[in-house]
Amino acid sequence: MDRNRVQGFSLLELLTALAIVAILATITVPSFSGLLDKSRRSDAMSALWQVQLAQARWRSNNARYAPSLAALGWASALSPEGYYQLRISEAGAADYIILAQPQAAQQNDSCGVFAMDANGPDYSEGYASAVCWNR
Numbered sequence: 290m291d292r293n294r295v296q297g298f299s300l301l302e303l304l305t306a307l308a309i310v311a312i313l314a315t316i317t318v319p320s321f322s323g324l325l326d327k328s329r330r331s332d333a334m335s336a337l338w339q340v341q342l343a344q345a346r347w348r349s350n351n352a353r354y355a356p357s358l359a360a361l362g363w364a365s366a367l368s369p370e371g372y373y374q375l376r377i378s379e380a381g382a383a384d385y386i387i388l389a390q391p392q393a394a395q396q397n398d399s400c401g402v403f404a405m406d407a408n409g410p411d412y413s414e415g416y417a418s419a420v421c422w423n424r
Contacts, residue, residue, distance in 0.1 A: 326398045329372045330421065333389035336368035336375055337405040340387045344407070354385040386411065
């Protein structure tokens with residue numbers, strides 16, 4: 290037996306392992322980021338459905354829809370998780386539009402602003418498409 294033999298990794302082995310880790314990181318980080326964006330979208334959708342329900346309750350007792358979130362009893366204009374800023378942009382006797390504007394970590398999401406009216410999600414130009422609502 291050779292007792293003087295040095296044990297360990299060679300520089301080539303370390304560089305190979307480092308290259309493999311770097312390649313795996315470049316593949317997984319963007320997909321993980323996309324999963325985070327997708328999970329945060331549910332924050333906007335949930336908040337919009339809650340506001341829609343509150344608007345229906347308000348309208349059953351009033352001649353028109355509530356003009357603001359404060360009128361509906363919402364203490365904050367942020368969605369429950371804080372990823373979206375909510376506001377009622379138009380409210381009348383027959384309809385309303387609620388907007389969920391992405392904030393903070395969600396600002397770079399490709400879906401952008403989610404919108405909802407009295408009939409449900411609004412897929413109009415400039416708002417999140419049906420694809421964003423369904424994924």
